[in-house]
Amino acid sequence: MSGYDWYCDSCGIIMNYQIGFSTDSGEWTCAECGCHNDVSSNNIENYGEKPATENQLRYIRKIENLLEINFYGSSFEEASDFINGNEDLYQAKLHTPYNYR
Ligand SMILES: [Zn+2]
Structure with missing residues (x-):
């Protein structure tokens, strides 16, 4: 799922800006700390909702x-x-x- 900011579960950095970041596989290993993160749509609700504009x-x-x-x-x-x-x-x-x- 793109269109969301993905924060590393471990170090809290925004992973969207890490080189090669992709949510296609539903998984991403944080380039900063090496923590394995779930970046599938299942996990979106844990990251707060995007507010109305x-x-x-x-x-x-x-x-x-x-x-x-x-x-x-x-x-x-x-x-x-x-x-x-x-x-x-x-x-x-x-x-x-x-x-x-
Ligand atoms: Zn991290």
Whole structure:
């Protein structure tokens, strides 16, 4: 799995920048300390979630206001699910004259 920062279990260094780093095999030996690390998707949840971006949150605020709903998540995944799930309704409502809402 790429797109994530992988930290060595032993020394805590970010391994993404180590020469030849790849998650293709699901394993990586830290070049710094020689510790063997699991870099498969199974291990991602142990590394914390990627937070929602500023752009996502800005868009979510608009959706919340217009649709009068609330977003309770905080991660990137939750934010994109929320946006994907409400975008159509938001856009439809946004372009509907006020009297017809
Ligand atoms: Zn290490």
